Amino acid sequence: MSSLVSSKHNLPMENTGEILLYRTEGDRTEIQVTLQDETVWLSQAQMAELFQKSVPTINEHIKNIYDEDELDEKSTIRKSRIVQAEKKRKVTRTIELYNLDVIISVGYRVKSHRGTQFRIWATQRLKEYLVKGFVMDDRRLAGGATNxxxxxxxxxxxxxxxxxxxxxxxxxxxxxxxxxxxxxxxxxxxxxxxxxxxxxxxxxxxxxxxxxxxxxxxxxxxxxxxxxxxxxxxxxxxxxxxxxxxxxxxxxxxxxxxxxxxxxxxxxxxxxxxxxxxxxxxxxxxxxxxxxxxxxxxxxxxxxxxxxxxxxxxxxxxxxxxxxxxxxx
Known part of the structure; x- marks a missing residue:
């Protein structure tokens, strides 16, 4: 199982959605996404936890994504406030959050076992789309999707x-x-x-x-x-x-x-x-x-x-x- 937004890092003061990347009992990789305004917003620290890499590594991948014009920086970043403990007092800080487009792009670049799991899942969905012209979530459509x-x-x-x-x-x-x-x-x-x-x-x-x-x-x-x-x-x-x-x-x-x-x-x-x-x-x-x-x-x-x-x-x-x-x- 795997959650990102419900990580141990300081959390944004607003609802930013959630991503769960996990293995099922049948040894399949699955992703469960909770959207906020049709996307998910994660900090670099939360992406680092999702893909089990360091924050500097995530930062480097994001920088390369923007430098290579893979994504538009302005439309994929937003500011958010977090409350964190500093010297026995709570301080509000502003951090940058990245949307689902950035998360997916990082997932295709990061070298880790978690990154591999993500790419396997994403490639299976992409292949289904290319072959069939659509991707269906059978469990959700059957009404059997559970949290x-x-x-x-x-x-x-x-x-x-x-x-x-x-x-x-x-x-x-x-x-x-x-x-x-x-x-x-x-x-x-x-x-x-x-x-x-x-x-x-x-x-x-x-x-x-x-x-x-x-x-x-x-x-x-x-x-x-x-x-x-x-x-x-x-x-x-x-x-x-x-x-x-x-x-x-x-x-x-x-x-x-x-x-x-x-x-x-x-x-x-x-x-x-x-x-x-x-x-x-x-x-x-x-x-x-x-x-x-x-x-x-x-x-x-x-x-x-x-x-x-x-x-x-x-x-x-x-x-x-x-x-x-x-x-x-």
Whole structure:
């Protein structure tokens, strides 16, 4: 999901419209636009948030758009006032807002994953227009178009009431991020970071550190407290949650349930969230619960953890086979 006007930046004192650029559950890029006088007006800061680029980069693109006479500057800019806090007092400032023509032009120039999502969406609509001579919004015409946040609220509620385990629920919640795309390396790294933050809050270790410390071929069930089938597999042995003691697991479940409630509240209040926003809110949430915050990658890498699991599992299986051959003493 993704909102621009409802960003964390200072907002204009007037209604300027809104743009939401987001991924659907069916992995489609969609745009929801709320118009004001048949257009949308965004500041450079809001465009920077929409396309996940810096304000100077957006400013450079806008300058080039006008220098190349792609758009007329006078007809695409208007002044607006904002109220912002400066030195503990509120100050009114005048800023420039840019209309939908500028936003679209910037979207075709900016180099970012968000820019790519926008161009995919826009190109699909342009192709439909060139082939058919028109573009139709089937959902809106069918009367089935719903507000993005209404859909998101329903999605979050389905996640919370699902039969998935608690960590799968957390994963699904974060997948509702405006800029989420499962194909990117950032999304995969993001999940590992989130998992590690929850683990560190409970027992002071990353997932890899916990596994490397507790996996032990000499202990019953290799030091694990749970696994999926009758036989311990390497996949089971590489899941940190499977090494948690009962109290640790209960604390983790309670912490996650609190965070899921917070996530649902954000959607009800129509607060759009990027992946970076979720990480910041997760840290703030953990601080509120008086938990330690993970700020490093840990002392044990994922590769090192996997190597130790392989070694311990091999020794454990050898010991188990030997005992079966020898029989009861």
């Amino acid at each position: 993005y946040f209404d859909e998101l609220i329903e999605r979050v509620r389905r996640i919370r009431t699902s039969e998935c385990n608690f960590y799968e629920k957390v994963r699904d919640i974060f997948a509702t991020s405006i800029d989420y795309d499962p194909k990117t390396d950032y999304a995969r790294q993001f999940y590992a970071t989130v998992q590690n933050k929850f683990h560190y809050a409970i027992h002071g270790r990353t997932a890899a550190e916990l596994i490397a410390e507790r996996v032990d071929s000499t202990k019953p069930f290799m030091g694990m407290t749970s696994w999926s089938g009758k036989i311990i597999t390497r996949k089971d042995a590489e899941i940190a949650k499977n090494y948690l003691e009962e109290l640790e697991l209960k604390r983790l479940e309670l912490l996650v349930e609190q965070f899921l409630s917070f996530a649902e509240l954000r959607t009800i209040e129509k607060k759009p969230m990027y992946m970076t926003d979720w990480l910041k809110k997760l840290d703030a949430f953990l601080i509120l619960n008086e938990k330690e915050i993970l700020t490093h990658a840990g002392k044990v890498s994922h590769t090192e953890m996997e190597a130790k699991v392989r070694d311990e599992l091999e020794k454990y299986n050898e010991q188990t086979q030997r005992k079966q051959i020898e029989g009861p003493k």
